[in-house]
Amino acid sequence: MKILNYLVIIFICINPSVKADSKKILIDEFQKGGKLIFIRHAYAPGGGDPDNFDINDCTTQRNLSDSGRVQSKKIGNFFKKNKISIGKVYSSEWCRCKETAFIAFKEYETKNFLNSFFSTKFANNREKQIIDFNKFLSTWDKDQNLVFVTHYVVISEILNYAPSSGEIVVSDKSLKVIDTLEIEY
Numbered sequence: 001m002k003i004l005n006y007l008v009i010i011f012i013c014i015n016p017s018v019k020a021d022s023k024k025i026l027i028d029e030f031q032k033g034g035k036l037i038f039i040r041h042a043y044a045p046g047g048g049d050p051d052n053f054d055i056n057d058c059t060t061q062r063n064l065s066d067s068g069r070v071q072s073k074k075i076g077n078f079f080k081k082n083k084i085s086i087g088k089v090y091s092s093e094w095c096r097c098k099e100t101a102f103i104a105f106k107e108y109e110t111k112n113f114l115n116s117f118f119s120t121k122f123a124n125n126r127e128k129q130i131i132d133f134n135k136f137l138s139t140w141d142k143d144q145n146l147v148f149v150t151h152y153v154v155i156s157e158i159l160n161y162a163p164s165s166g167e168i169v170v171s172d173k174s175l176k177v178i179d180t181l182e183i184e185y
Contacts, residue, residue, distance in 0.1 A: 026179045029170065030084040030145060035178070036137075036171045037086075037147045038155045039075060039104075040163040043068035043185040044096040048119050055115075058095035068096070069103055071166040071185035076104035078168075078183065087144025090114060092151060100166075101149040108149065111136070116151040130157060142173055 029035060046062045054060045064072065079086065091101040092114040101108035113132035117125045140146065148154075155163050161177050163169050168181040 022179065023181065026170065026181060027082045027084065029178055030082070033085065033145055034142050034173060035145045036173070036175070037145055038159065038163070038169040038171065039100065039147060039149045040152055040155055040165055040167050040169075041068075041092070041094070041096045041149060042071040042075065042100045042103075042183075043165040049094075049116075053119070053121070055093055061095045064096050064099050067185040068165070069099070071183055072100045072103035074183050074185075075100070075166060075168070078181070079104070085145060087141065087146055089147040089149065091149040092116065092154070094151070097149045097151070101147075104149075105147065108147075111148075114148055114150040114154055116153055118151065118153045126153075126157065129154070133158065 030037075042064055044062045044064050049062050050060060052060050078084075086105065089101055089105045089108040090111045091097045091108045093110045093112055094116060097114070098108070098110065113129040113136065115122065115125065115129065117123050117129060152163060155161060155169055159169060159171055159175060159177050161169055161180070163180070164182055166183045166185055168183065170178045170180070172178055
């Protein structure tokens with residue numbers, strides 16, 4: 001039986017159609033509606049934000065690189081190409097998230113519960129943001145897909161999943177991760 005298990009694993013690793021099948025299953029899930037789609041902002045080199053960070057001044061923040069902008073466009077193209085219906089797009093107030101949302105989807109609304117709490121300057125906001133996020137979800141029209149463009153720490157806290165830059169993480173109504181999709185930059 002162990003040999004059979006190893007053969008199955010090897011088959012999955014070397015057979016590219018398995019990944020394609022997984023992508024098709026994910027697209028089918030999107031098209032059913034009622035999914036929460038978390039997207040970590042596209043590639044922004046570095047980690048955290050500078051000490052002089054000002055939420056109202058993008059020049060003081062870590063921002064998308066040109067590669068991150070290309071990645072954002074690819075994210076939007078994925079949704080358009082696959083005719084995935086989106087009810088609303090919400091973004092963190094950080095510039096790298098807003099730029100990702102704008103390039104990918106054009107229209108979005110900011111929500112402060114999606115803001116980063118990575119730095120010590122914002123760490124005390126974590127608990128309130130999660131409470132506010134859960135309150136927001138309680139009013140959600142569960143037939144629509146919602147997109148949340150946010151940060152590593154927020155996705156990690158809500159879904160217990162560590163996303164890459166620009167990664168799409170899909171969950172159901174109970175915040176159980178259904179699947180993920182990495183978009184290259």
